[in-house]
Amino acid sequence: MNPNASFDNMTESSAPPSFKEKLHVGRPNVGNREALLARINDMLDRRWLTNNGPFVQELEQKMSEFLGVRNCIAMCNATIALEITTRALGMSGEVIVPPFTFVATAHALQWQEITPVFCDIDPTTHHIDPKKIESMITPRTTGIVGVHLWGRPCAVNTLTEIAAKHKLKLIFDAAHAFGCSHGGRMIGGFGDAEVFSFHATKFFNTFEGGLVATDNDELAQKIRLMKNFGFEGYDNVIYIGTNGKMTEICAAMGLTNLESLDEFIQTNHTNYYRYRQGLSGLPGVSVIEYNEAERNNYQYVVLEIDEKMAGVSRDRLVEALHAKNVIARRYFYPGCHRMEPYRSYFPHSRLLLPKTERLARRVMLLPTGTAVELEHIDAICVLIKRIINGSILS
Numbered sequence: 001m002n003p004n005a006s007f008d009n010m011t012e013s014s015a016p017p018s019f020k021e022k023l024h025v026g027r028p029n030v031g032n033r034e035a036l037l038a039r040i041n042d043m044l045d046r047r048w049l050t051n052n053g054p055f056v057q058e059l060e061q062k063m064s065e066f067l068g069v070r071n072c073i074a075m076c077n078a079t080i081a082l083e084i085t086t087r088a089l090g091m092s093g094e095v096i097v098p099p100f101t102f103v104a105t106a107h108a109l110q111w112q113e114i115t116p117v118f119c120d121i122d123p124t125t126h127h128i129d130p131k132k133i134e135s136m137i138t139p140r141t142t143g144i145v146g147v148h149l150w151g152r153p154c155a156v157n158t159l160t161e162i163a164a165k166h167k168l169k170l171i172f173d174a175a176h177a178f179g180c181s182h183g184g185r186m187i188g189g190f191g192d193a194e195v196f197s198f199h200a201t202k203f204f205n206t207f208e209g210g211l212v213a214t215d216n217d218e219l220a221q222k223i224r225l226m227k228n229f230g231f232e233g234y235d236n237v238i239y240i241g242t243n244g245k246m247t248e249i250c251a252a253m254g255l256t257n258l259e260s261l262d263e264f265i266q267t268n269h270t271n272y273y274r275y276r277q278g279l280s281g282l283p284g285v286s287v288i289e290y291n292e293a294e295r296n297n298y299q300y301v302v303l304e305i306d307e308k309m310a311g312v313s314r315d316r317l318v319e320a321l322h323a324k325n326v327i328a329r330r331y332f333y334p335g336c337h338r339m340e341p342y343r344s345y346f347p348h349s350r351l352l353l354p355k356t357e358r359l360a361r362r363v364m365l366l367p368t369g370t371a372v373e374l375e376h377i378d379a380i381c382v383l384i385k386r387i388i389n390g391s392i393l394s
């Protein structure tokens with residue numbers, strides 16, 4: 001709850017609502033403070049602050065149970081987790097990825113001099129278009145990284161078939177998809193491995209953190225060593241490794257937030273439907289949907305703006321909301337292919353990615369999570385209505 005984020009007015013007839021404090025996308029959810037502080041005290045008493053401490057072990061075990069995956073490896077963040085996982089799988093050369101994702105998906109590959117090959121998306125799902133993948137495979141291709149954007153599972157089954165057919169490694173960037181399912185099975189158990197992010201802006205956080213989930217024991221063992229400099233025992237280094245370890249204080253936050261997971265999801269769910277109700281019938285504004293037959297975390301309220309129908313562009317709408325202290329965000333604008341170094345490496349990629357180009361001009365996110373009140377959401381919906389029907393100058 002953020003008591004300062006109150007607003008002056010929200011009735012339809014009076015002056016337009018305006019928030020006194022900025023309302024942000026991705027304001028962190030924080031579980032029970034006493035439980036967290038008690039754990040931190042235990043940690044200090046033990047003087048075991050990092051290096052596979054008891055909280056990290058407990059978190060990994062709880063994650064294994066929750067996700068139904070044999071191996072869960074806690075990491076310092078999802079970016080390093082992606083780097084280590086791709087390296088442990090022996091990916092090299094070229095790896096096929098969607099361009100409509102957070103830039104870390106591509107950077108984790110390029111950091112190791114693996115070329116991310118951008119495959120256009122399906123505008124209905126926002127995910128990599130499985131029908132386009134096979135035409136992008138070359139003799140240098142070693143893998144595919146699917147992204148479960150917004151927590152909605154990408155085309156897991158088709159990607160799995162394509163990877164098997166062409167003997168490619170397959171991992172999923174599941175940074176958005178903690179607590180979500182595909183075909184009734186928790187995300188975490190698909191592909192060679194899946195990688196979650198527990199960054200503060202994700203609905204479940206460990207301050208910063210990440211997790212690799214895999215049913216492949218051999219791969220898991222390799223990742224465990226690689227995230228600890230390649231040490232096997234006290235003096236014996238058997239791989240090139242790096243430092244990908246999660247600290248105890250981060251695991252303490254994770255264990256604490258795990259106890260509030262249902263509440264976080266419930267809040268996101270309620271907020272999401274409040275927005276849908278408040279925005280229903282507005283021309284040119286659609287809220288992306290979640291499959292109610294699956295488990296979802298509802299952490300993103302994603303709008304697609306059709307400029308012609310709405311009479312206002314996505315960018316003007318975001319700008320007008322910012323002027324009222326609603327910090328709506330364009331995600332993942334303008335797409336990885338238009339960020340460096342990819343923009344320079346592939347100067348013509350815009351022409352090859354028309355669906356991504358179009359979607360990147362249409363998508364925006366609204367604030368949600370436990371820091372946002374239902375009355376804030378009602379006021380935001382009133383604001384958007386007024387911007388669209390022109391009574392607030394955009």
Ligand SMILES: *Cc1c(COP(=O)(O)O)cnc(C)c1O
Binds near residue numbers: 077104196
């Ligand atoms: C947040 C995010 C990441 C990176 O996660 P970190 O834990 O911050 O490194 C990677 N991919 C996607 C899709 C993300 O949203």
